[in-house]
Amino acid sequence: MTDELSAKQNAQTIAAQTRSGGKTQFSPRGVPVITGVNRVGMLALYMKEVRRFLKVQTQTIWAPAVTTVLFLIIFTVALGRGGREVLDVPFASFVAPGLIVMGMMQNAFANSSFSLLSGKIQGTIIDLLMPPLSSGELMGGIVAAAVTRAIAVGCTVALAMVLWPDVSLVMTHVWAVIWFGLMGSVLLALLGLATSIWAEKFDHNAAISNFVIAPLSLLSGTFYVIDNLSPVFQAVSRANPFFYVISGFRYGFLGQSDIGTDGQVVMAAIGLAVLNGAIAIAVYFVLRSGWKLKS
Numbered sequence: 001m002t003d004e005l006s007a008k009q010n011a012q013t014i015a016a017q018t019r020s021g022g023k024t025q026f027s028p029r030g031v032p033v034i035t036g037v038n039r040v041g042m043l044a045l046y047m048k049e050v051r052r053f054l055k056v057q058t059q060t061i062w063a064p065a066v067t068t069v070l071f072l073i074i075f076t077v078a079l080g081r082g083g084r085e086v087l088d089v090p091f092a093s094f095v096a097p098g099l100i101v102m103g104m105m106q107n108a109f110a111n112s113s114f115s116l117l118s119g120k121i122q123g124t125i126i127d128l129l130m131p132p133l134s135s136g137e138l139m140g141g142i143v144a145a146a147v148t149r150a151i152a153v154g155c156t157v158a159l160a161m162v163l164w165p166d167v168s169l170v171m172t173h174v175w176a177v178i179w180f181g182l183m184g185s186v187l188l189a190l191l192g193l194a195t196s197i198w199a200e201k202f203d204h205n206a207a208i209s210n211f212v213i214a215p216l217s218l219l220s221g222t223f224y225v226i227d228n229l230s231p232v233f234q235a236v237s238r239a240n241p242f243f244y245v246i247s248g249f250r251y252g253f254l255g256q257s258d259i260g261t262d263g264q265v266v267m268a269a270i271g272l273a274v275l276n277g278a279i280a281i282a283v284y285f286v287l288r289s290g291w292k293l294k295s
Contacts, residue, residue, distance in 0.1 A: 019076035025229050041133045042141045046121070047147030055109055059151060059178035060107070065156040068103040071095060072161060075223055084223060087256055092166040094254070100157050101181055101249040104150035105188040109213055112146040112192030116293065125293060135288040139193060139280070146189035147182065154181060169253060176252030176265065183272040188213070190279045197283075197292055218244045225258040241275060244268040 053060040062208050076092045085095040119125035128138065161167050171177050191213070199205045220242035226234050244259060251257035251265050259265050287293075 005137055012187060019120055038133055038137055041131055042137045042144075044146075045128075045131075045138065045141030046144050047134065049111070049115060049142060050148055053145075053149050060111070061152050061156055064103050064107050064153050065160055068099050068153075069155045069160045069164070071099055072164060072167075076164070076166075079223070087254055087258075089168070089254055090166040092164060093168045094250070095223055096161045096164075096167045096169065097253045098220075098251040099245055100154050100161070101184050102217050102220075102222055103157050103159070104154040104181060105184045105245065106209075107153045108146040108185040108277065109188040109192040109195075109209065111149045112142050112189045113195045113199070113205050115142045115145075115193070117205055118197040118200070120293070121201065127294065135284055139284055139287055140273045142193055143186060143189040146192060147185045150185035150189070151181075158245050172255035173252045176269070178250055178252075179269050180245050180248035180252065180272070183269070183276060184242075184249065186276050187241065187245065187272065187279070190276065190283050194279075194286065195279040197286055220246050221258060222246055227258055241272065244272060248272075260270070 063096055072092065072095060075095055079091060084091045116125065116128065119128055133141070158169055191208075195205055195208045199208070203264055219237070220240050221237060226237045226243070229237065247259045248259040248265055251259065257265060259268050
């Protein structure tokens with residue numbers, strides 16, 4: 001009985017599809033079959049990217065966490081001896097939040113900068129361009145996966161740092177920890193995606209990582225407060241968006257930062273959102289144009 005019912009349903013389906021002289025009816029050319037946001041496609045891309053870095057989690061999550069903890073150990077031993085305090089807290093507690101968000105940002109960049117570049121080099125870029133995903137959906141899936149890796153690295157680093165003496169990660173402003181952590185991760189994920197579009201080989205990717213991302217990260221107040229710098233270098237630091245991410249993230253733990261007052265921290269949070277929005281729009285139009293992807 002069940003087989004007969006299934007056969008009848010299949011026959012009805014075939015009959016509905018084989019009209020107009022027995023030819024199968026398709027949507028007219030240029031008319032999309034999927035309307036609205038392709039959530040299934042975005043989720044599939046997101047899961048693909050997440051599984052990619054989870055398969056080599058020793059390299060993508062645990063190794064960055066170990067490297068970041070080594071930074072904490074080295075700088076604490078070198079600069080934090082004798083009960084040194086910065087912003088009225090032990091040096092280890094001062095530097096730990098900056099190292100956490102720095103690790104998050106660098107790994108967000110590493111993840112998104114690899115996505116399209118590997119496809120171009122291996123000749124599998126068609127696997128990302130052919131599915132029914134718009135440019136915004138493609139960008140959203142890649143950026144979301146990069147942020148996921150950043151959060152995984154941040155949680156791993158924080159868990160390891162809690163075990164280090166004199167490190168306190170008690171949150172004073174939870175919203176600042178969440179907001180600046182996400183904004184920093186999204187910022188670097190977007191920059192990584194832009195690099196992935198532009199780069200033609202891994203050397204190009206490494207050049208941006210070594211000569212742009214690393215200097216901006218290390219010279220952003222991670223290990224010091226900019227009040228100790230000369231006025232010229234203070235101005236240079238305040239022109240660095242990484243400075244606001246790191247200092248704002250630190251503000252979430254310590255309740256104070258070298259950005260300034262609470263109002264200035266809020267303005268920095270808004271400014272990062274505006275900056276991310278502008279970069280996202282630029283990356284979207286470049287991705288939509290197919291520059292260096294479809295040619």
